[in-house]
Amino acid sequence: MEFLQSDKKGFSLIEIMVVIVIMGILAAVAVPNLFGAVEKTKERADLQYLFYIKKSFERHYAEEIGTGGNATTGQEMFKASGIGGQNEPDAIAETYLKQKRGIILVQIQINKGLSTQRNDYGYQGYKIGTPTNEGYKNGLYRDVLNEAGFAKIAQAFGNGKNEVWLPPPFKSKTFLYHKNRGGVANNDGESCVRIRWKNGDPNTKEIVVWFGGEGSVLQGLQGTIFATDASGMTIKKRD
Template sequence: MKKQKGFSLIELLIVVAIIGIIAAIAVPNLLAARRSANDASAQQTLRNIHSANATYESGIGRGNFASPLTLLGGSGTNEVGMLDETVVNATNTPKSGFSLQGYSATPKSSTSAALYSVQNVPSQSTGISRTGNRSFFINETGVIRSSDASNQVANSTSSPIGN
């Protein structure tokens, strides 16, 4: 009789169990790394918006910030092409798991300077599938502020991130 070669059922079950344990350890770490990368992308998006708005204000804006945000984009006839379309359209389609919310620009007047503000919030802020850890806010000062995404949306009174 020939001697059979191969793995026994017990050996295969042990290998499957080890792979399952490794996956259970690795998957949460991978999701956390993705959320951290999304947070970094959201902060950089706000920095880009601030830079484009400052350039717009000191140039063709004549002391005023772009309103609406799509003016800083690049495909329309009145748009100046300072921001990528994925950024200016992030109010409708999330970019790296974050959506822009609440963009507002107030023109300068004889008694006050021009103002603007915008928030960048995770498109999914709770649960295992959440896309970010914090929400972010920036205004004309250029200081990025953050708040725990599951708690509230960041605003002008939130803690600065330490730019």
């Protein structure tokens, strides 16, 4: 009986090793890019919170002063702001909004060791901003934070707390992790959601919302600039 011999040959060990090396190289390039794209999407989603604050603030301001009002005299929106205590809080709020430091709505603890531990359980630390607790209880700041997705934070501050741990609305590593775990570290003064008038001019009726310090804005791990308008600001990159 005659047997037909097949011309098919298997892969040699060297050929298999070459394929494995090539696959390893492709994986080393593709996987980080994939995770980077996911993180970039999270950063853009986090940036949207700042635009929510911007739109909410501008809308409440327009409703308060009316379409024919003068932006420089629209003080009613700052009632119960708590800024400056009993010393003309409305006027002080207007002054803050014209300055580079702006008004701090909330401080986010992203550089604390305790914050790192708490994040393992899905929590993040928030500290009260420029207004006093009364400023978060009623009026503009409460309404703006509520509409922007920070309702529980505003409620806690309004109830007298100066610091609270809650599940974070932010999802990117820029906000959630200590620098030792791949996050961005900042001083407390630079870990703030701030608002001020564009170019310091209330007559523009447009505010700028940013995450950062006085005149500086945070840049995320994937390059996102966390500001509705970063013109004239210093970009604070990861250290």
